[in-house]
Amino acid sequence: MVYLTRKIEFSASHLYHNPDFSAEENRRIFGKCNNPNGHGHNYVLEVTVGGDPDPTTGMVLDLKQLKEILEREVMDRMDHRFLNYEVAELAGQIPTCENIAATIWRLLDPQIEAQLGRGHLTRVRLWETSDLYVDCYGEDPTRGNGGMR
């Protein structure tokens, strides 16, 4: 098994607010992230695909295809957007790093599975700032995260 990782960066704004909480609870639980006008981050996304290289091409997955998938599914959808209001897949969720990483996994997994390569999505790592990131490994316990983290 070989793991291939591609990194992209996108910039977006968000805010944390649960309409079921009182204004006071929202401020207490979410702190500065509850600012009603939102705030932004430069997100760094590392997408890892694991698999055995194809004996003919020597590739786990064609990087051009992966680049196109990331462009279409992540950049076009999230870059320079307000995540709460402009990304349908996040509607009704608090756009925390956890929820964004899980959403990106759900967007990328079927697209990567549809490619001809032998690679499967193995890890989505989303950096919100340089001191915070979330790793998503999906739901399938057989999906090769045993050898990597």
Place this chain on the structure above:
Amino acid sequence: MKLELTRRYTFSASHRLHSNHLAEAENQRIYGKCNNPFGHGHNYVVEVSVTGAVDAATGMIANLSDLDAYVAREVLEPFDHTYLNKDVAAFREVVPTTENLCIEIFERLKKFPGARLARIRLEETGRNSFEYAGESMGAKHE
């Protein structure tokens, strides 16, 4: 969805690698420069990884301000700007190698009530790091 949240913290401390169970010459041979009797220091980077279900109401595995406060109280405040060998009771007898420091940090944080501690990764310098996931290490991402 298996998710793991990692937060990076820094603290600065000095230490000396010296075992009371070894002769002077042995200490010097094994630990080299790190055996300097006056100690020396590092800017440590600690990565704390926690895992668990995402709370639907908050979208979080753990509230970061709770995690930050817990790590500050249990690790950063007692370790930052200290001489580990003398100022931290756990290292009066145990050699404060980064391996042992990594285990000590794991032990101090494993009772964090907000989520399950998955792993500690400790960078001593930008060129070496150590990881500890408790006794179950090796059965990662179970």
